[in-house]
């Protein structure tokens with residue numbers, strides 16, 4: 001069964017990359033049903049106004065609640081005779097961290113709706129309305145502690161991270177296992193032909209055919225890389241054997 005993904009944004013063209021390559025093919029194959037909605041289609045004034053000044057003062061503008069309410073009503077009503085509900089995901093710098101674990105969780109949902117904020121964000125009553133009146137589960141999700149100009153770029157990243165986990169989207173060619181963050185360690189260095197390039201050799205163990213030694217070397221590299229670059233990811237279960245391992249920066 002396809003996963004349905006709705007995205008509401010004032011910049012629908014920003015989501016055009018979802019028509020390309022992997023996600024695009026998954027859409028053709030009917031594995032992903034991605035629909036992009038222009039928030040301005042749910043305004044009724046001549047200027048298609050979606051924002052206004054913040055109560056309480058402060059810089060910037062706030063997204064008005066009414067267009068969002070009508071956009072969400074449209075999403076919920078479109079091709080939805082059973083009255084099913086999507087999980088609403090709102091990218092924002094103040095959200096819970098987006099992790100591979102959350103991507104896996106979202107990949108199990110039959111229907112996701114993404115709300116792309118712009119300006120300083122969306123009127124808080126939209127979140128309350130979605131939860132209390134529309135009965136939606138609403139998750140505010142952050143891709144990292146930095147501020148973008150809007151949620152569209154974050155949605156592209158999340159749809160790619162989640163979409164590729166939907167069964168059938170990734171062929172067997174692209175392996176899904178042993179990826180960074182799949183089991184909490186960063187990935188090991190990888191090499192391909194030629195074995196000698198630019199005066200630089202591929203680590204001999206990888207040409208040895210000794211699969212036990214290769215697996216050992218790779219695990220040691222993952223531990224060392226994680227210790228060097230992401231010590232926050234290391235925990236007790238990743239006990240090293242104490243031997244030092246040379247790694248690239």
Ligand SMILES: NCc1ccc(-c2ccccc2)nc1
Pocket residue numbers: 091092093116117118119120121141142143144145146147148149150151154
């Ligand atoms: N964590 C990345 C991220 C996601 C969304 C936004 C954002 C900025 C302005 C308005 C609405 C959302 N910023 C950063």
